[in-house]
Amino acid sequence: METAEARLARAREALAGVQRRVGTTRDRWEAPTLPLAPVLDQVLPQGLRRGQVVSVVGSTSLMLALAAAASESGSWTAAVGMPSLGVVAAARRGLDLARVALMPHPGAQAAAVAGACVDGMDVVLLGPRLALSDADRRRLASRARERGSVIVAEGPWSGAHASLTAVGSRWHGLGAGDGRLRGRELVVRVEERRGGLARMVTLPIEVDSSLRRGAPALAPVRSLGGAA
Amino acid sequence: MSVVTVVRRAVLWVPDWPAVAAMTEAGLGADAPAAVLHGRGLVAVSAAARAAGVRRGSTRRLAQRVCPELAILPYDEGRDSRLFEAVAAAAEQAVSGVEISRPGLMIVPSDGASRFHGSEEALAEALVSAVAEHAGVECAVGAADGLLAAVLAARSSELVPSGASRDYLAPAPIGSLALAAMERVQREEVERLTSVLTRLGIATLGDLAALPFGDVLARFGPVGVWAHRLASGEDLAPPVLRRSEEDIAVEHVFEDPAERIEQLVHIAKEAAAALDRALLDAGVRCGRVRITARTEKGQELERVWRTDVGTRAGAFARHMTDRVRWQLEGWLSGTAGSSDGGKGPEPSPLVSLGLVAEDVVPLGAEQSYLWGGVSGADSRAHRALERVQGLLGLEGVLAVAEQGGRSPRDRALLAPWGQEAPPARAIAHPWPGRIPDPPPATVPPVARPALVLDAGGSPVTISRRLAISAPPTWVRLEADASDERARAANRHPSEGHVGRVVGPVWDRPRPVESWAGPWPVSERWWSEDASRRAYVQVALRDGEDAVTAVLLAYGGGEWALEAVYD
Incomplete structure (x- = not known):
């Protein structure tokens, strides 16, 4: 038994899918978007809008993936309060390290530093343990909207345009003492501020490069979750 | 090939310059035995050390055996050239222009200078005494036609008569060619050439000069031509003289010590505009600006900012105003760390401000980008980063x-x-x-402790022969610092603790789903930071569907969390 809500959501999805395929989305005029890696199409179907706040819980790889395509096409990225960011992983995801700056320990100046970054950079990654009050966060969000930069924050962020939570993760390639990590599927719960329903998206976030040629990438499986 | 007329030159040579520079910086006297170590061998040896039997190229251990009180100093090319500036400045007291070919060696065109001083002997005397007096360094001066002859003459303090260079060079061993190679890459190339020539039976420069030019070109290419011309006492290029210039600087002393940034905004603007004017008057622009300030307590603060803004239409002045203001703001609030990595200065009123232009190039000589200039986004990002550097300090x-x-x-x-x-x-x-790809997305700056347990709950070990004692079954990582429950569980007597808990707070044990390894990595066994570790990739089951992969390292009987694939 499907509820009316679920049917409506599905219809909207279908419409959005068609619009994406044809290339005429109703939302195009709303806000310019930053490029997004194709693997994240299902996560943020409308793209990475400038001025948005995206909160990510539980996966640094997902944060890097969000910033990757934009960085590749010339955007600047700042990572504030992320002292243990994997530099090589960022480079492999496609970030251009020449346009990446780290501010690992902003300390008490977190709000000022994040504000300066939002002013000047296109994508700002914020770490989980920053000294930001709720008022600071609201100020940052409105500054991002004004400046057209995107905030990708690790950890919950009330009022985020999209909240991505890594709820499940599966690795391939390891055995009992043999093999190595190869591929990974990440199950992400996507809650959008406007979108009503939470969606579960499975994405092949890590695909072994030796397998990438030949076999097509795993098709993302979607299912409708409960109400947000 | 264009033929350069042979220039008569005087060469000023400071023996063992890297050793002399290192000793000057280390505060050692000139008669102390010292040597400069680079890589595995000594690159320069002081006179006292040479007298004790230490040789260039010998290893540290050999050198210390023949001379136990030998001071071994690190190699630093930057220091060598920096300190040589003082020697060059001293030589400029006696002559008007010099070419520094490499730290330790400088060339003076001899004709004009020796006419000025009366004779070449007088010129040599003037140079030696000027350098000894103003730089406190002993040097040797020689003169000859052509580069190589002059360099060799300096090493024996000779004045080779005009036109006699070829005969002077002829008996010199072929290895002397390396003395005329001014860069390290070139020197390696020349050393390869001389080793081939020695094996061919060409032992002196005279032998090489006697070979037909065309054959040398055909057999050895450009290096051969270079060597042949030098061996024949010819020149490659006239000396390029440096012009000594005054620093372009602006100094501003405050009437009252300034405590608040509001007092300084205007001064920052004026100082930046004054520097801009000074640069324009001199017809130059600069790549870096050094901002200095003195506090009321006499502390000197200093910071160098890079700038790539042209001088057009006052853009430079505006750009510098911001930088100066941010820097002063940082210093006044005490948030900007000092440039040598220490703590920031104590907030204290400032009494003076100075701006010095560095990396000065003539206007119009700067390179622009191949495809247009810096984009708006780039300059915006640079401004933001410099702003943050003003807040957090250079290392922030x-x-x-x-x-x-x-x-x-x-x-x-x-x-x-x-x-x-x-x-x-x-x-x-x-x-x-x-460690094979994919690279982990979280790499803690220092490895965190971890526990790897087998099915019975005892720690897993890996022997030197990479035998793992049991398959890892449980892994305990450090708990989040804010996790009160884990903290409480750690205090529980069942954890084996009595009283205060020392050491890390462990999270709950997580079952291992699958693992791979151990992969041995033994690095830098010859040095103090040697490490010998075995890496293991482990997938930990977190919940029904959630698996976390981590990279663990085993070394010295301890497990450590190296990275998380999250």
């Missing part, structure tokens, strides 16, 4: 790069933004034992 903002290495942590290269980064290890080298 890091630029990142990838470099070669085995563990994920070794493969990241971090350097303060805007500063010249230390050279990266080549990625293209094979790095056997490198």
Whole structure:
């Protein structure tokens, strides 16, 4: 038994899918978007809008993936309060390290530093343990909207345009003492501020490069979750 | 090939310059035995050390055996050339222009200078005494036609008569060619050439000069031509003289010590505009600006900012005003760290401000980008980063790069933004034992402790022969610092603790789903930071569907969490 809500959501999805395929989305005029890696199409179907706040819980790889395509096409990225960011992983995801700056320990100046970054950079990654009050966060969000930069924050962020939570993760390639990590599927719960329903998206976030040629990438499986 | 007329030149040579420079910086007297070590061998040896039997090129151990009180100093090319500036400035007291070919060696066109001083002997005397008096360094001066003859003459303090260079060079061993090679790459090339020539039976420069020019070109290429011309006493290029210039600087002393930034905004603007005017008057622009200030307590604060804004239409003045203001703001609030990595200065009123232009180039000589200028986004980002550097200090903002290495942590290269980064290890080298891709997204700056347990709950060990004592079954990582429950559980007597808990707070044990390894990595066994570790990739089951993969390292009987694939 499907509820009316679920049917409506599905219809909207279908419409959005068609619009994406044809290339005429109703939302195009709303806000310019930053490029997004194709693997994240299902996560943020409308793209990475400038001025948005995206909160990510539980996966640094997902944060890097969000910033990757934009960085590749010339955007600047700042990572504030992320002292243990994997530099090589960022480079492999496609970030251009020449346009990446780290501010690992902003300390008490977190709000000022994040504000300066939002002013000047296109994508700002914020770490989980920053000294930001709720008022600071609201100020940052409105500054991002004004400046057209995107905030990708690790950890919950009330009022985020999209909240991505890594709820499940599966690795391939390891055995009992043999093999190595190869591929990974990440199950992400996507809650959008406007979108009503939470969606579960499975994405092949890590695909072994030796397998990438030949076999097509795993098709993302979607299912409708409960109400947000 | 264009033939350059042979220029008669005087060469000023400071024996063992790297050793002399290192000793000057280390505060050692000139008669102390000292040597400069680079890589595995000594590159320069002081006179006292040479008298004790220490030789260039010998190893540290050999040198210390013949001379136990030998001071071994590190090699630093920057220091060598920096300190040689003082020698060059001293020589400029006697002559009007010099060419520094390499630290330790400088060339003076002799004709005009010796006419001025009366004779070449007088010129040599004037140079030696000027350098001894003003720089406190002993040097030797020689003169001859052509580069190589002059360099050789300086080593024996001779004045070779005009036109006699070819005969003077003829008996010199072929290895002297390396003395005329001014860069390290060139020197290696020349050393290869001389070793081939020696094996061919050409032992002196006279032998080489006697060979037909065309044959040397055909057999040895450009290096051969270079060597042949030098051996024949010819010249390659006339000396390029440096012009000594005054620093372009602006100094501003405050009437009252300034405590608040509001008092300084106007002064920052004026100082920047004054520097801009001074640069324009001199017809130059600069790549860096050094901002200095003195506090009321007499502390000197200093910071160098990079700038790439042209001088057009006052853009430079505006740009510098911001930078000066941010810097002063940082100093006044005490948030900007000092440039040598220490703590920031105590907030204290400022009494003076100075701006010095560095990396000065003539206007119009700067290179522009091939495709248009800097984009708006780039300059906006640079401004933001410099703003943050004003807030956090120079080390607060890091630029990142990838470099070669085995563990994920070794493969990241971090350097303060805007500063010249230390050279990266080549990625293209094979790095056997490198942890395979995919690279982990979370790499803690230092490895965190971890526990790996077998099915019975006892720690898993890996022997020197890489035998793992039991398959890992449980892994305990450090708990989050804010996790009160884990903290409480750790205090429970069932954990074996009595009284105060020391050591890390462990999270609950997580079952191992699958694992791979151990992969041995033994690095730098010859040095103090040697490490011998075995890496294990482990997938931990967190919940029904959630698996976390981590990279663990075993070394010295302890397990450590190297990285998380999250």
